[in-house]
Amino acid sequence: MINIKEDEKLSVLNHSCAHLLAQAVKHLYPKALFWVGPVIEDGFYYDIDLGDITLTDEDLPKIEKEMKKIAKDGKRIVREEISKSEALERFKNDPYKIDLIERMNEDEEVISCYTQGDFTDLCRGPHVESVKELKHFKLIKSSGAYFKGDSKNKVLQRIYGICFETEEDLNKYLEYLEECKMRDHRKIGREQELFMSHNLVGSGMPLWLPNGALIRKQLENYIYDKERRLGYLHVYTPCVGTVDLYKTSGHWDHYKENMFPVMKVDEEEFVLRPMNCPHHMLIYKNSLHSYRDLPIRIGEAATDFRYEASGAVKGLERVRCMCQNDAHLFVRPDQIGEEFKKVVGLILDVYKDFGITNYKFRLSLRDPEDTEKYFDDDQMWNEAENTLRQVLDSMDIDYFEAIGEAAFYGPKLDVEVKPAVGPEVTLSTCQLDFLLPRRFDLSYIASNGEKQVPVVIHRAIFGTFDRFTAFFIEECKGAFPTWLAPTQVAVMPVSAEHQGEYAKEIADFLSDNDIRVKLDDRNEKLGYRLREAQTSKIPYTLILGDNEKNDKTISYRLYGKKETTTVTKEEFLKLLKQEIENKACNKEM
RNA sequence: GCCGAAAUAGCUCAACUGGUAGAGCAACUGAUUUGUAAUCAGUAGGUUGUGGGUUCAAGUCCUACUUUCGGCACCA
Numbered sequence: 151m152i153n154i155k156e157d158e159k160l161s162v163l164n165h166s167c168a169h170l171l172a173q174a175v176k177h178l179y180p181k182a183l184f185w186v187g188p189v190i191e192d193g194f195y196y197d198i199d200l201g202d203i204t205l206t207d208e209d210l211p212k213i214e215k216e217m218k219k220i221a222k223d224g225k226r227i228v229r230e231e232i233s234k235s236e237a238l239e240r241f242k243n244d245p246y247k248i249d250l251i252e253r254m255n256e257d258e259e260v261i262s263c264y265t266q267g268d269f270t271d272l273c274r275g276p277h278v279e280s281v282k283e284l285k286h287f288k289l290i291k292s293s294g295a296y297f298k299g300d301s302k303n304k305v306l307q308r309i310y311g312i313c314f315e316t317e318e319d320l321n322k323y324l325e326y327l328e329e330c331k332m333r334d335h336r337k338i339g340r341e342q343e344l345f346m347s348h349n350l351v352g353s354g355m356p357l358w359l360p361n362g363a364l365i366r367k368q369l370e371n372y373i374y375d376k377e378r379r380l381g382y383l384h385v386y387t388p389c390v391g392t393v394d395l396y397k398t399s400g401h402w403d404h405y406k407e408n409m410f411p412v413m414k415v416d417e418e419e420f421v422l423r424p425m426n427c428p429h430h431m432l433i434y435k436n437s438l439h440s441y442r443d444l445p446i447r448i449g450e451a452a453t454d455f456r457y458e459a460s461g462a463v464k465g466l467e468r469v470r471c472m473c474q475n476d477a478h479l480f481v482r483p484d485q486i487g488e489e490f491k492k493v494v495g496l497i498l499d500v501y502k503d504f505g506i507t508n509y510k511f512r513l514s515l516r517d518p519e520d521t522e523k524y525f526d527d528d529q530m531w532n533e534a535e536n537t538l539r540q541v542l543d544s545m546d547i548d549y550f551e552a553i554g555e556a557a558f559y560g561p562k563l564d565v566e567v568k569p570a571v572g573p574e575v576t577l578s579t580c581q582l583d584f585l586l587p588r589r590f591d592l593s594y595i596a597s598n599g600e601k602q603v604p605v606v607i608h609r610a611i612f613g614t615f616d617r618f619t620a621f622f623i624e625e626c627k628g629a630f631p632t633w634l635a636p637t638q639v640a641v642m643p644v645s646a647e648h649q650g651e652y653a654k655e656i657a658d659f660l661s662d663n664d665i666r667v668k669l670d671d672r673n674e675k676l677g678y679r680l681r682e683a684q685t686s687k688i689p690y691t692l693i694l695g696d697n698e699k700n701d702k703t704i705s706y707r708l709y710g711k712k713e714t715t716t717v718t719k720e721e722f723l724k725l726l727k728q729e730i731e732n733k734a735c736n737k738e739m
Numbered sequence: 740g741c742c743g744a745a746a747u748a749g750c751u752c753a754a755c756u757g758g759u760a761g762a763g764c765a766a767c768u769g770a771u772u773u774g775u776a777a778u779c780a781g782u783a784g785g786u787u788g789u790g791g792g793u794u795c796a797a798g799u800c801c802u803a804c805u806u807u808c809g810g811c812a813c814c815a
Contacts, residue, residue, distance in 0.1 A: 206743065207809090293810030294742025301812045305742050308810070336808095340750080349788070349806045405815055425815065459740055459813055460806095468814075523815095557815055576814090608815095645772045673772065681776035695774050707775070714775070 151326055151571070153191045154312065161189045166227065166277040167217075167287050167313035168194040173269035174216035175309070179203060184271065185246045185297065185306055193312025197295055199246065205307050210289040213309070217287070224282035225267035229275060237261050237272065247272050286320040287313035290327075330571045335620040336465040338628035342636075342686060344619075345466060354463040354470030356616070361636035364666075366473075366615050368634050370451050372503075372733075373475055373611060376496065382449040382477055387429035389453050393419040399428040400589055404523070404558050410457050410470075422455035427583075427608060430478040431590040434604075439594040441482055444604060445489050449477035451615065466620035467575075475612040480592070480604045486582065490541045490563075493580045493609045497565060500578075500611050504622065505735035508568040511547055512576075513538055514555030523558050525585055534582045535561045559585035562608075570625050577618060581608040626735075629687040629709055633730040638666045639706075640683040644695035646671040652699045656692060656719055663723055684709065690726070
């Protein structure tokens with residue numbers, strides 16, 4: 151999808167459209183005051199103070215109509231450069247503009263205004279020549295937005311819109327929005343009975359239905375096998391811990407606001423765990439370790455609970471009960487690079503299997519100014535951050551750095567994946583931690599007989615199974631590759647009376663060979679049953695008529711394809727097995 | 740959490756400004772025995788998210804809560 155912000159021409163067009171929006175709002179709501187109206191990836195918005203008035207969705211068409219009217223009048227857009235004192239004078243009744251102007255430095259930038267008809271706005275520009283050029287736009291949505299993005303501030307009203315050069319481009323964008331809705335994992339999840347929620351269970355607490363659970367189980371098995379081959383040891387640990395456990399780890403001080411409240415049992419205080427590091431630390435600590443034993447890799451598909459803000463909860467993507475594909479690697483300092491490399495290698499390997507090609511590595515560093523979030527040990531931070539840079543450089547991996555995105559205990563490498571539609575999601579993470587091993591007093595015996603503190607690498611490849619599933623549903627539009635599909639093969643006789651027995655025989659044969667089969671021998675027309683198999687996106691449909699029955703063959707049809715292929719049941723099974731083994735992804739997603 | 744919108748049958752939606760809930764699909768029953776995306780007929784399905792309130796009368800108005808949706812803020 152096009153990124154407006156990266157296109158110079160469209161940026162100017164959209165920013166001009168934001169002014170047009172402001173002018174229309176001013177006409178309809180004369181008391182309106184304007185904050186900023188920037189161009190974003192998906193068009194533009196304007197943050198507006200309307201006093202007591204609150205916009206609803208019904209107001210957008212009215213504003214849009216007024217915009218069209220102004221655009222039709224075709225006033226020229228005139229630039230004017232003014233001094234700071236003049237600007238302050240001109241906008242003296244507008245606290246928002248004063249706020250902007252006061253932070254401007256005359257020596258560094260020119261202060262300019264743009265006027266179109268009866269409307270003038272402080273703006274850097276540039277703009278199109280005339281409002282007449284703004285023809286193909288649409289207001290998309292309105293909402294509240296905190297002034298300056300700070301939740302302590304008052305809420306302004308934000309209107310989003312987008313503008314294109316042609317009607318065709320605009321329509322294409324509107325179609326794209328429809329496409330997003332069609333791919334929404336919540337919609338597909340309901341249609342294909344993957345998961346559900348219930349208000350008695352609570353917000354952000356999805357229930358995985360058999361079809362969804364089957365997919366998740368495949369994912370769990372898949373990553374478990376990969377990890378096992380890489381020397382990971384898998385454990386089970388409880389979903390609760392004492393408050394003292396999290397005080398020891400330091401999470402209590404940093405994140406207790408985001409944990410479910412304390413449960414008091416007898417004299418002890420428990421919390422639902424928001425992460426698994428402390429439990430795994432204690433498992434490491436359960437025995438003595440020689441430098442020869444390291445690295446020790448402890449993995450778990452671990453359920454965690456986080457008290458996500460009510461407004462943040464969304465489908466399987468953002469939940470309050472999640473299952474992490476978590477592991478903690480306990481390594482010697484000299485092993486950091488090698489282990490980190492292996493984790494990055496695993497990430498790339500998994501992405502390949504899932505056909506994920508569009509991703510970016512983000513090196514999340516601490517903000518040295520933020521002494522509240524990050525523990526104070528410059529040397530430790532610098533060392534950790536430099537180690538990560540060296541590893542990435544040595545692997546020839548492109549990455550960008552993000553200040554202030556590190557965990558409180560150390561820097562991390564996050565992988566941002568660009569989905570087929572919608573904004574980027576962070577799936578994998580790999581974090582370096584010099585802090586928790588110290589807090590838990592972990593050690594190993596070095597070759598010289600002295601106790602040393604190991605370094606911990608926290609990593610999650612899928613991130614959480616919940617979020618990954620949400621992501622992948624949208625990637626494949628619910629048409630899962632055969633190895634993940636809840637039902638892999640639909641078997642249907644043309645007529646149950648005539649080929650029903652043969653169909654049953656074929657279905658049993660496949661089922662006995664671990665293929666997930668659904669026999670559809672209902673007394674419905676073939677077209678009806680076939681349609682159902684297609685709409686539920688079952689990868690293979692077998693059609694068995696007299697021809698197949700007499701020749702001892704099967705005819706199969708792939709999801710989304712019209713043509714049929716006829717082979718023996720053994721050949722078909724071989725083909726299926728191979729496809730499942732290869733974890734082939736249908737790349738027409 | 741904040742700003743706004745919403746919640747009606749399993750799903751998608753309807754019911755004019757208050758007058759006692761209806762359709763399609765799905766389900767079930769019967770007939771049909773079917774060759775590549777919807778055979779026909781019938782049946783059943785609802786304390787309109789929950790609790791209060793206003794009213795002769797509430798799906799519709801008010802109110803609290805729960806959940807969902809769109810953003811904002813947040814995301815160890």
